[in-house]
Amino acid sequence: MNGTETRSDEIARYLAGVEAALLDLPADVRDELLEDLPDHLAEVASEDSGPLQARLGSPASYAAELRAAAGLMSAKTPGTGAARLTDWLSLATDLYRRADARGGRLIGYPRLSEYLRLLRPGWWVLRGYVLDVVVFGLSNRMTSVIPLVGGGKWLTGMVVLLGCVVGSVWFGRRAGRWRESWQRYGLRALNLVLGVLLIVVAFQLSDDIRDGWQAANASPVSYQDNEPSDVIPVGSDGRPLSGVRLFDQNGNALNLGDPYSCPSAPATPYLYPMCADPYAAFGVPSWWPGAASLGPSSSAGVQPSTVPSTAVPSITPTPSAGVSATPRPSSATPTASVSG
Amino acid sequence: MPCVDTTQLLKGVLDLAVLAVLREEDGYGYDILRRLRTAGLEEVGDASVYGTLRRLFQNGLLTTYVVPSEEGPHRKYYALNAAGRTQLAQSGKVWRSFASTMDNLLDEPGVAA
Incomplete structure (x- = not known):
């Protein structure tokens, strides 16, 4: 044809x-x-x-x-x-x-x-694995490809998996002799459900593996879900600072926030405030004269307060946008060197 | 009910329509279908006509004969027999009285023509 x-x-x-x-x-x-x-x-x-x-x-x-x-x-x-x-x-x-x-x-x-009929025995093996994962794996987070049963032991996990696979193959051979239509339709429905679950398991597994990788490679400073997207430094006189870099007690640069969260990408990342008009976050437009001094309560809005106490950042203002490569561990008073 | 469903009406009168079409001239299936459509029964279904022909034949109202044709397949022609003519006359009467009853009903004051 x-x-x-x-x-x-x-x-x-x-x-x-x-x-x-x-x-x-x-x-x-x-x-x-x-x-x-x-x-x-x-x-x-x-x-x-x-x-x-x-x-x-x-x-x-x-x-x-x-x-x-x-x-x-x-x-x-x-x-x-x-x-x-x-x-x-x-x-x-x-x-x-x-x-x-x-x-x-x-x-x-x-x-x-x-x-596809030739591939049937392969599906029986896969079905046994899906059953194992669904019954023993999805109840708790999958930490490995094989669900670990009985206190996270590999051996028991393998035995249970083998049991599931053998059971599935045995069931498949037996169900092949079924002739009643309700049995055959029931079997098809069951296989359909397990087929869908196979896809779910595959996604879950890839997610968990990625999560595990991320957990192993996570940065030491962890904010969980509360990560700041920008840092807005304000001097003791209540005036906002600009072109500020942050360092921890060991002199390592603290790269807080996400440069990509700004409406327009900043010229130099991690030079705070990164976003062009961060003061909008306080509900005060930047062109308003009072925006320059946010009043005595302004310290409440200082973002670095969310930094964990173990890593006290020392704010190091730089008068210009130039890079200050030498970390100064002692905290400096920013009032004198504010630019703009 | 939104309006009169012509396919529903057709179901009731298709026997009569087929008999009437065969009164003048014998015909084969597709020819009868075409005559009905030409006469204005455009919504008549192909299968309905064939099924009706078969039932009328089964009830002894039609006779059939095969006509060999030069160009196409041999065709089975349907013709009215005596019983068919009697049936046509009787059903025709029933239809006329039914139609006039409906006409009267619709002509009564209050019903828009």
Whole structure:
């Protein structure tokens, strides 16, 4: 097949669809009912270049109309809702069959489902692992790829995992012999749930592994969720300072805040205040004359107070924007060297 | 109810319409469908016509015969038989009286024409 279906293929397919929907009728009645249909479809097709289904509706609904007009009620007596459902089902089955055949052709099998059937034992093993993770792993945080059971022991974890896998394989072999439709549908539903859980487990696992990596590489200064995005230094006279660098007691630069949180990126990162108009944070616009002196209560707004007591930063104001490379451990009074 | 559903009306009178179409001239399925559509019953469904033909035939109101054709497939023609003509006359009467009852109902004062 070269992708496009010929007109006679389309007619044959439509005919087969109508016939399939009338399978519950006795063969002679059905044959008589369908006697004129091939000619009719050929005539419709020759008059109308569009798809048959657009003109005549789905094969299932055509069959239902034919059946109703001929006075042949089906055993199921499809109401309008039921007829619509069967239409949808027939359409879905049709799409599934086409995808199955087309997908199979891509990988050199008659049907995709045939190939997937070969992979079934692999799925049983994977299913056992998913079961293990869901039952024993998701209840507490996954710290390893294998859920550690019984006080975080590898050995017990491995034994439990092996048990789950063996159980899943045993169950898969046994369920393969099931013939009752409710059993087969139940099995499909279970596999679907576990398949979805497999995706969840994969995401959870990658998240936990990343979290673990981040925890191992976290910076020593930790603010948890309360990390400041900027530092706004204010002198003892209540005047805001600018071009300020921060150092800890050992003379290491304290790079607090996030330069990317500013509306526009600062020219030099970690030169405080980093953001162009930080005083808006106090609810006072910078052009307001009083903005320069925030009053006696201004010390409450000084951000470095959130720094943990273990790392007392010494504010080192620099008069210009120039870099002061030498850390000065003693705290300087900033009043005299305020610029601007 | 928003308005009169023509497909619902059609269901009740399709037998009569098919019989009437066959009164003048015999016809095959698609031909009968075309005649009904040309006559103004545009909403009639393909499958409904074929199903109706089959039921009327089953009830002994129609006869069929096959006509070989040169260019296309052989066609099954439908024709009215005596029972079919009687049925057409009776159903026609029922329809006329029903239609006139409806007309009277609609012509009564208070109902817009």
